Amino acid sequence: MDLADGKSWREVAETSADTGLVTVPANTSGVVGRTNDFLSSPEMQAFLIEARREFDYVVIDLPPLGPVVDAMSVLPWTDGFILVAEWGKTPRRLVRALLDREPELVDGVLGVVLNKVDFKKAPSLQ
Known part of the structure; x- marks a missing residue:
């Protein structure tokens, strides 16, 4: 059961009791399909559109940029x-x-997050 299978986001949304963070899985089946087909779907x-009305911030966790750029599919509906x-990778x-x-992505990049930093190997970042 997931958003990609035509379920309402309210049916699949999970809310953290600790933080109030609402997550909506696009795919819970474990079967990886053509994500850009779903991301560019009506x-x-x-x-x-509905999530933007409901929440202050909507964060979409997309697959890595690479051979297929899924970010291009949702670019028209995002702020950045x-x-x-x-x-190191x-x-x-x-x-x-x-x-x-x-x-087209360059104009939409708001910033860069550098994750998994090894501060022992990069003392100038401390």
């Missing part, structure tokens, strides 16, 4: 993107090449 657009890069050249290939 159902996804309707979900995002936060690019997450893994410290994500080559700068790769990020530059992906953004060069999809210049």
Whole structure:
């Protein structure tokens, strides 16, 4: 049961008792399909329109940028993107090449988060 199967987001939403954070899984079946088909669907657009009315912030966790850029599917319905890069793993050249290939994304990037930073190896970041 999930959003991709035509369920209402209210049917599949989970609310954390500790934080009040509401999460809506797009796919709970474990079967990976063509995510860009779902992300660009009228159902996804309707979900995002309703979610924007209901919540102050709507965060969409998308697959990594790579051969298929799912971010392009939801770009028209978002205010921007936060690019997450893994410290020591994500080559700068790769990020530059992906953004060069999809210049529409560049205007939408609000910032970059560098995750999994090893502060012992990067003392200048402390």
